[in-house]
Structure formats: C-alpha cells, structure tokens
Amino acid sequence: MLYIIFTTGRCNLKCKYCGGSFSPERVPWKPKYSADDLIRFLSGDPDPIIAFYGGEPLINVDLIGEVMDRLPDARFVIQSNATLTWRLKPEYWLKFNAVLLSIDGRMEVTDFYRGSGVYRRVIESAEWLRRIGFKGDLIARMTVSEISDLFLEVNHLLSLGIFDHIHWQLDVIWSDRWRRFDHWCRESYIPGIDRLVSLWIRRAEEGMLLGIAPFQGVMKAIIGGSIGSPPCGSGVNSISILTDGSIVACPIAVDVEWARLGSIFENDWRETVNRIRIGDDCRSCMYFKYCGGRCLYAYKERLWGESGFRSICRLTIHMIKRLMEVKDKILHLIDKGIINIEDLAYPKFNNTVEIIP
Ligand code: SF4
Ligand code: SF4
Structure with a gap:
C-alpha cells in the first residue's frame, strides 16, 4: 500500500494553478497526531511505500x-x-527510492506559474542530489497548463540529462476552464504528443529509452494487457493521511465526503478500501483497459461538466492511439535486444506517478 503523508498543509510557494497553502482549518499546518500514532498505524503494513507530501513536505x-x-x-x-531541499540532511535524501521535483519545463514557463527563480532552484536541487550520490529515480513532475508547449517543455527537461523520468499532469481538474482550451489542444497539445511519440520511437531505435513516464506506463499496459483503475491507485492501493489523522482516497480530495475512508485511529479503515470506484461509463469505454478511467477525482467531481470531461478523454484517447500504433515497433526493438523490457516497464511500484496525464 502507498501511504501519502501530508507533513503539513502549508507551502512556501503560491503557484498559479494551486494557490499555495491549504487553509489551516481544512488541512492543519502541523500534524494533530503524534509521530508514535503515525508509526503505529504504518507498522501494520509489512511492505509500506511512504510518500511525503503537503503543502511543501x-x-x-x-x-x-x-x-x-x-x-x-x-x-x-x-x-x-x-x-x-537543504533542510533535509543528505543521509535521508539517499534513502529515497523516488524523488519527484515540481518543474514545468523551460525556465520562462516554470517561473511564470511557480514564481521567479523557482526553475533555477529546482535545477540546483536536482544537481545537488546527483552530487551527493542519489541513485534513486529522479522525476521531473510537470504541470501542463495554458502557456505550456508539451513538446518543448518535455524535450527541454530531457535535454538537461538530470532526470530519469518526466511526468506531466494536465491542469484541467481544479482550475477554471481555460480561455482557449480547445484551441490549445488542437494546435499545441495534440501535435506535441505526436512529436513526442515520434521522438520516443526514434531514440528507442537508437537504443535509448527516453523516460517519458506516461508513454512507458501506457505502453506497459498495452503490452501487458491492462492498467489499474484508477491508474494512480487512489482508494485501491494508495491512501492519503491528512495532518488531522484522517484518511482520504486521493490527496487532492481533502474536502469531499465521497473520498473519506476513516482515520489513523480507527481499525476498520481497510474495509473501506476499494469502496470508491470508477463507474460503468468508463468501464464500458473501449479505452478503459489502457486508461483506467484516468483520475478518480476528476471522474467524481467533473468540475468542467460532462463536455469538459469528454474533451479531456479525447486527449487521453489520442495518446493511447498513438502508442498503440507504435506497439509493434516497440516489441520488435525488445525482440532485437535494442531496448530492454525491464527498462520500459514503468513504474515498478506505485511511486505517485499517475501515468495518465
Ligand atoms: S477515455 Fe474517458 S471515458 Fe474512456 S476510460 Fe478514460 S476517462 Fe473513461
Ligand atoms: S490522478 Fe486524480 S485521483 Fe489520482 S491522485 Fe491525482 S488527483 Fe487523485
């Protein structure tokens, strides 16, 4: 089980798409439970994956x-x-299996959304982690929004040669509808997916597997037969522990009743796991086995209404179709020993990468 632990509800930044700290009434800035309470709760699992989250953890x-x-x-x-980054001692950093750093791509895009100078600090942190000998999975976690050019942002992060994997989430659930979303999809995002798939395949033919997490996760499902639902595992093999000790299915769903699963002080929370599910409208979709219904929170909340939900489906389906088209090429490269199926199969465990953007 993956346990996403909010160490605080506070954040030192105020990114445009998120707005910064939670209100302390909603997610207290300091845990209301003791470390003993939390350890006792986590000790019930023989093989826990523990992800620190916030606010800024x-x-x-x-x-x-x-x-x-x-x-x-x-x-x-x-x-x-x-x-x-400097707040946590190197010996702790070296124990992480996966470190996800938030960066949106090029400096001008990252700093526009996250604040002036943030890009530089992220790169300095990533370089420092490598210098101190961090050998785990270093992941650039992008938010893709209105001024992002997917191809340019991902290509830029790949070109730095610091990150093992690049993952992106579309800023489409919690934000107001963009001014020109359909235009952006048509003119920027969809051509960006096409160009990225072409680049991914070209490099794979040269024996270099680019760590583009959504492509790897979906290709793993296409080759393996299916993806989990939801792909992030929320409420199935992932739960989030808020600073007041309550347990919710998804870390975004801090204030909605459907996501509440219990608290670290209750013994019966495990009975609630699997209670919240993606429903039949997705399960009957022909892309469900590679999409998994995408994001549980978006599925439940539909903040952009039905038509908004469907326009995001079109993006998901486009990516899946492009990857299905290159499946045989990938299998051929694996067969010839040019790329390795072990490198392709990603993620190896639920490391909080949601797979479907
Ligand atoms: S493409 Fe849309 S309808 Fe189909 S499974 Fe995914 S989220 Fe559900
Ligand atoms: S993908 Fe959706 S359901 Fe999953 S963790 Fe993110 S917001 Fe929650």
Missing part, C-alpha cells in the same frame, strides 16, 4: 526524519517543490 523535516528512522525497511518517495 520539507517544511516539516522532523516528521520525515522520524518516520524514515523508525521504518527503515519501507520504500520512500517525496514530492517537493525543491526550494527547501
């Missing part, structure tokens, strides 16, 4: 250090904005 390094010290056999993940 590094605002509360004491909790991170204590959990890592007391559960040394767990797998660890962190999602950070990479501006407070």
